[in-house]
Amino acid sequence: MNEIAMASDGQLGSLDAIVSSLEAVEQTLQGVLAARDGLLALASRVALSIAEENGGVEASDITLRNVAAELAGVLRVSDRTVQRRMADADLVVSWFPQVWAAQGAGRISAGHTRVIVDAGSHLQDPDARAAYAGRVLEFAVEESPNRLRPIAQRIAEQYQPRSLGQRHQDARATRTVWAKDADDGMAELGILGPAVLVHGVYERLTGMAKTNEKLVEPDAAGEPDERTLGQRRADIALDLLLTGAPAGHDTDDGLLAAIVPQVSITVPVATLIGAEGVDTPPAELDGRAPIDPGTARRLAGAASGWDRVLTDPITGAMLAVDRYRPTAAMRRHLKARDQRCRFPGCGMPARNSDLDHTLDAALGGATEEDNLEDLCRRHHILKHHTPWQVEQLGGGLLEWTSPLGRTYIDRPPPQNTITFTDTDPPPGAPPWDRPGITSRNRPGITPDAWANAPAELLAPF
Template sequence: MAITTSELPDTASTVLAFARSSRATADRGEAELLVAACAWADLHPASSVLDAAAFMLGGSEHEEPIAGPGAPLVAEFCIAEFGAVLGISTVSAKHVIGQAIELRHRLPRLWRRAQAGDLPAWRARRIAEATIHATLSHEAASYVDAQLAPFAHRTSTSAVDRLVDAAIARFDPARAAAEARLAADGRHVTIDEEQVSFAGTMRVTAELDLADALDFGAAVAHGAEALKSLGSEESLDARRASAVGEMSRSQLSLPLAPSPLVEEGLQGPSRNEGSAAVRQVVLHVHLTEGDRVARLERGNLATLDQLRQWCTQSRTDVVVKPVIDLNEHLVCDGYQPSPRLREQVILRDQTCVFPWCTRQARSCDLDHIVPWEAGGVTSTANLAALCRRHHRLKTHAAWRYERAGPATYIWTSPHGHTFVRDEAGT
């Protein structure tokens, strides 16, 4: 039952006492969750995969390494149900179970502190994730455990990372030397395509050679000044950002190599002085009458003004594709869906339709809800987007689901838990 503000204590000291008690309760719950994760893994050991292989088609379930070297393996398909009942994705559930196993088997001092209540479970899990990610040997993990256990309640993330690096250097010097050689060149250009702001911006970070960085800076400054001379009234930072885009489009328009898009005839002539359009961005825009905010395929939002600006920039060639009716019932004779049917299912489902999964539908398989071999047709009503992990789970494990409406699916887990996945989520 939710507690309202009016039900809280009305003095400062009692509010603090209530907050402290609530935090302690949450910490105890997190520690108990780690115990439950270990128990779930114990109930689904790697040997259960071998037992099931005799009757599972192709024995497609495998042993899943979820913690560091030497820790027990678990049966792959058990992870999804544990995550589903917790309301988290299969990948997140794998992290929870792996961290619990790592603590109990390879970091026992930290495990005991977390279970005794004098180390918050989230701190213990953070350390476990670091040792798993580093694939420390058993000796190196024991070293980290011994060094950190007395101080883990006040150790920063950077300190944990430094100790993990020290353990690698101490117990695996050849690996440490190899990683040092790789780290010597930290150059990169990273475009965070998964994080698009409401204003339609995207974060880009880079680490460049000194000479390249200076040349890039000079080019950006020159481009920003040129935009100002052409009448731009944007701020300096905004003009610098726009200059990067102009530089990129100018670079793409150079005849250095044939564009695969041009070769395949996917780009038409530009409206800008006869030069070819230099980028193709396909936007699937979902609009509601009277609403000035549109939803894009990846779940991002954009205003109509932002969309208009994207479409009216120089060297942008706009092609309007036929609208696909998501409510139309399409049927194909064979096993493979037609391009139009596939696109319809992708746009309808948006993501993998397994509980709590958020993988984009465009990278998913299209699953026959009623299997093709059992008479299921290739149609709008019998296809759904499933990522490869959950497609295998549905095909080879005891999970079952049915379509209850447009983009609405009812799933039943092996132990009888029921989940509804629709446009609002799970």
């Protein structure tokens, strides 16, 4: 029996009121989102106007960065994100005003707007865009964004002045590969390329995975391989990318095939020497994503050298970084301290950033830890070519002041380490035997594991 049919008139009336209220709230929310796009588009136009009046068109990029950084401080997001939003909003407002107005009135959602803009962004003629948008909006007010996508693409194709083949040649220039961190020590690898090649790759992986399933025998313990088809695809793809040779691009002497991947990993010493399954903090990949201890130990065992990061056992603050090359100690110290670009909200890894003098060396700034920070190239340029100012407050704290006088504090990320609550442990006591250790970061190392650890791993203690 359908229970909803047995509901009372009062219950049905309440449900109807909820649906009506939700509809009204959704319309208001979409209008607010459209208003936000309007403000972002206006900010973009103001920035361009400032650039044209003062520095010319060539100054527009740095001016846009400056404005985006100002907005990012208020929104508490990366200024790269804000600048992308500004560009996207200006595209909607300038190229598709009908669509922006429809969203502002609550007739369509932001999802509908993205679908319409994505399908029609290649239409250069204003009249063609207006005609396209008018036709698609008739469907948008009735259909979901997912259903609207093929309709919008079909209608946009009718207004394209160039053939699909010609446009595909231009689109090939956007091919790229990217990586995105996921939870639990995982990450995603994406590829944007010609559809026939990408689907060909996928079909080849599928064929390899199915054939592998038929060929693999039970292991020595008699256990069958229970991987799914998707897991086999992933394993084979990673194996090919990490060990295969790019035959179509390599040199005669195999220069590209000789390149091996390099990653930086931070592993607490307690995790490095602990037995499997004990309660120790995970390792970290490039200061971004956690990885399981087993993988970290295998990589550490194969490494040709380590940077040892010494931390305070009570506060967890970084004290020093040392290795056998003292001439690079300062650089390693700052990379380990900063881990990423030190502009507020930026997540660019420190390994891809510039080492910058807070007070310029040309103005007498010393080359020392308290006058250096890692800045990605984007924010390095922003610091030197806009009114943004930065000051070292000590302990790695940076105070940024925007052109509007707003201040933002950027703190170095916490170190991936273990801290202890007892400030005066017994002399010679190993970390696992120190009193006052908190349950949150208890190492969980047995005395046997500690006693059997290599001597070089115990040096920090």
